[in-house]
Amino acid sequence: MALTTILFDLDGTLLPMDNDVFVKTYFGLLAKTLAPHGYGPKALVDAVWAGTAAMVANDGRQTNEAVFWEKFAGIFGERVYEDKPVFEAFYMGEFQNARSVCGFNPQAAQTVRRAKELGLRVVLATNPLFPAIATRSRIRWAGLNPENFELITTYENIGFCKPNPEYYREILRRIRVSPEDCLMVGNDVTEDMAAVELGMGGFVLTDCLINREEKNLEVYPHGGFPELMEYLSGAAGTNG
Numbered sequence: 001m002a003l004t005t006i007l008f009d010l011d012g013t014l015l016p017m018d019n020d021v022f023v024k025t026y027f028g029l030l031a032k033t034l035a036p037h038g039y040g041p042k043a044l045v046d047a048v049w050a051g052t053a054a055m056v057a058n059d060g061r062q063t064n065e066a067v068f069w070e071k072f073a074g075i076f077g078e079r080v081y082e083d084k085p086v087f088e089a090f091y092m093g094e095f096q097n098a099r100s101v102c103g104f105n106p107q108a109a110q111t112v113r114r115a116k117e118l119g120l121r122v123v124l125a126t127n128p129l130f131p132a133i134a135t136r137s138r139i140r141w142a143g144l145n146p147e148n149f150e151l152i153t154t155y156e157n158i159g160f161c162k163p164n165p166e167y168y169r170e171i172l173r174r175i176r177v178s179p180e181d182c183l184m185v186g187n188d189v190t191e192d193m194a195a196v197e198l199g200m201g202g203f204v205l206t207d208c209l210i211n212r213e214e215k216n217l218e219v220y221p222h223g224g225f226p227e228l229m230e231y232l233s234g235a236a237g238t239n240g
Helices: 019-037 041-056 064-076 084-092 094-101 106-117 132-141 165-175 189-198 225-237
Strands: 005-008 121-124 182-186 201-205
Touching: 005 165, 019 041, 019 084, 019 094, 041 064, 084 094, 084 132, 094 132, 106 121, 106 225, 121 165, 165 189, 182 189, 182 225, 189 201, 201 225
Parallel strands: 005 121, 005 182, 182 201
Antiparallel strands: none
């Protein structure tokens, strides 16, 4: 592998978190904010899950944003489009409180910076289920800036989701790189290591490991940030 490009996952990778706790907190904040606008908490959460499922099943014909709001409008009616500014205000405001249930590891930002020092291209390959405003916030929570990444996938700019290999294929197309030159780094064995199917390398970050299918981790390079840093230094060193 002539490593030139690294794809980093965000949630549970660069931004430490217990995914279940984060989702519960996020939904609680969203329900509280939207209740005065006529969205019952249970109905709202169920609708967001339905919209999420639609995005995961998206085949690329529309952006994930379009698919989500189409499903959401099918449940609550066309009025949801008039309420989009309310959702945007939520992500700028109340959503920021979800930071309290996320961790922080300074090694995350150090690793991204080190990768760039090694001359590697860096992409944020976070599952594009959130709008850009929420994704940029979570990047900052991790001690990084959106400008650190050549490409950031959000629900506005792509029409696939993990673990669909087409999600990774679309990233490769946009940055014009071969899969053999890329390494996907993530904590979710099913979602993130799907990139390996295309010929990418894979590194499982085990700090906040998600391995629902109980796959054999020995198949992939894995470990914490120190092991990742060592792996990157070795792989980048072989390029010269």
